[in-house]
Amino acid sequence: xxxxxxxxxxxxxxxxxxxxxxxxxxxMAFIVGxxxxxxxxxxxxxxxxxxxxxxxxAAGTAISMVLIGGLLTGLGVYDKIAKxxxxxxxxxxxxxxxxxxxxxxxxxxxxxxxxxxxxxxxxAGPVLVYGIGSSIIVGLISLLLR
Amino acid sequence: xxxxxxxxVGGLICVIGQILLDHTKLTPAHILVSFLTTGVIxxxxxxxxxxxxxxxxxxxxxxxxxxxxxxxxxxxxARTKGLIGAFTGGxxxxxxxxxxxxxxxxxxxxxxxxxxxx
Numbered sequence: 282x283x284x285x286x287x288x289x290x291x292x293x294x295x296x297x298x299x300x301x302x303x304x305x306x307x308x309m310a311f312i313v314g315x316x317x318x319x320x321x322x323x324x325x326x327x328x329x330x331x332x333x334x335x336x337x338x339a340a341g342t343a344i345s346m347v348l349i350g351g352l353l354t355g356l357g358v359y360d361k362i363a364k365x366x367x368x369x370x371x372x373x374x375x376x377x378x379x380x381x382x383x384x385x386x387x388x389x390x391x392x393x394x395x396x397x398x399x400x401x402x403x404x405a406g407p408v409l410v411y412g413i414g415s416s417i418i419v420g421l422i423s424l425l426l427r
Numbered sequence: 428x429x430x431x432x433x434x435x436v437g438g439l440i441c442v443i444g445q446i447l448l449d450h451t452k453l454t455p456a457h458i459l460v461s462f463l464t465t466g467v468i469x470x471x472x473x474x475x476x477x478x479x480x481x482x483x484x485x486x487x488x489x490x491x492x493x494x495x496x497x498x499x500x501x502x503x504x505a506r507t508k509g510l511i512g513a514f515t516g517g518x519x520x521x522x523x524x525x526x527x528x529x530x531x532x533x534x535x536x537x538x539x540x541x542x543x544x545x
Contacts, residue, residue, distance in 0.1 A: 301449050310445035311438035314489070318437025319430050321484035326429070339487060343524035346488060351531045355539030368444030371455040372462060372489045373437070378528050380459060385536030397536050401529070404456045409525070412463045412497050413517055419471040420501030420513025427506075
């Protein structure tokens with residue numbers, strides 16, 4: 282098969298592939314993502330009402346949300362939420378927790394070091410590399426601009 | 428009102444992610460990394476903070492808020508502690524979440540087994 286035919290076939294196949302229900306997906310992402318953020322706001326307010334300052338309340342909320350995301354993943358519920366909510370489940374910090382717990386459980390049989398502990402960072406690794414790396418660059422630039 | 432703002436802004440950030448998922452070849456992992464990096468950049472140039480002031484958890488719970496905290500922390504660290512602070516600030520600001528997910532993630536992965544997918 283020459284190149285042109287391959288390309289033609291690809292175009293044909295793409296035309297025949299079922300299109301995802303775009304609008305429905307967007308609505309579900311909006312609702313599911315919105316619910317996670319509202320839960321975060323409830324926890325944040327609870328922490329503030331118990332006398333924590335802004336920074337401690339934010340830290341406590343982050344800890345609570347990753348615990349919720351991790352537990353829902355362990356219980357097998359987060360997969361179902363992600364199937365309905367798409368990016369609404371992936372983008373909140375609970376989705377970050379899901380990206381850590383899910384492969385760690387999956388690869389448990391490969392052992393506690395190369396299975397659980399190393400697979401925890403399949404997705405979290407790149408997130409931390411780019412996040413922490415770019416934050417240091419931002420800090421250095423802010424020093425230069427001072 | 429606070430909750431409605433959190434719901435709407437957080438929901439809209441997720442809708443942007445959904446549009447990228449449906450219309451590009453990006454996977455959820457790509458979305459996580461690119462949203463985080465976007466949050467760092469938006470935080471660095473100072474446009475994310477007004478969104479946090481407006482929407483609270485609606486801006487901090489999405490992973491872009493994690494990026495914003497990293498950038499704000501690094502800038503704050505650089506301002507108060509100089510060169511060393513530029514290195515430590517980002518992790519200091521986000522340490523709670525990172526530390527928690529490392530411990531909780533490990534324990535949860537040990538306790539629970541993956542459910543068979545249907």
